[in-house]
């Protein structure tokens with residue numbers, strides 16, 4: 001299609017496009033485009049950096065609920081310091097700072113004591129203000145002491161009603177080592193059987209872990225179910 005004549009025309013046209021006027025006008029235009037692109041690039045880059053710095057990795061907010069002596073502080077100490085607390089000292093209301101568990105950021109929160117009364121307002125606030133609700137009970141007392149069992153059920157019923165999302169709540173039966181069971185599944189079956197007619201039975205049927213908090217491996221298995229690490 002293209003013959004020598006066309007080729008010549010094109011070659012002749014290029015210098016005619018790049019005439020003096022165009023070159024004179026192109027310099028400020030290129031400068032303007034360059035400045036515009038630089039601004040856009042800077043905005044985009046700072047947006048990425050800001051977004052990353054603002055939210056480096058999402059942290060998890062937890063609340064740990066349960067009766068007096070159920071193992072809340074023990075669980076928290078394993079999580080925060082990797083140590084077992086053998087001595088019992090009743091907690092009233094203590095704050096802890098944010099910390100890291102196996103690379104997972106746990107936001108600072110409250111370690112509340114089980115006390116003698118079950119303070120529903122406090123439980124409700126804690127459930128609403130946190131992403132994960134961990135409910136502990138002493139599994140040994142649960143199977144051997146009717147009054148204790150009823151106290152556990154009262155709290156379980158309340159947590160179930162305020163936190164219907166089963167992915168958000170975890171039930172932990174502690175003191176496995178103090179029971180006569182040698183198998184956690186058998187003890188869990190017993191606990192589920194005692195609770196099966198309750199409308200909140202799922203608190204025990206689903207996501208219930210039986211632990212011996214005196215043992216690191218037992219705590220770690222339990223923490224892995226909750227935090228995935």
Ligand SMILES: Nc1nc2c(ncn2[C@@H]2O[C@H](COP(=O)(O)OP(=O)(O)OP(=O)(O)O)[C@@H](O)[C@H]2O)c(=O)[nH]1
Nearest residue numbers: 068069070071072073074086088091113114175213
């Ligand atoms: N044998 C045994 N002891 C445990 C277990 N879990 C916790 N304990 C002990 O039980 C006692 C009470 O545990 P804490 O963690 O202080 O209980 P808590 O729920 O924080 O109690 P309050 O602060 O009063 O509400 C401590 O002496 C712990 O060492 C367990 O699985 N087995």
Ligand SMILES: [Mg+2]
Nearest residue numbers: 072073090091
């Ligand atoms: Mg405590």
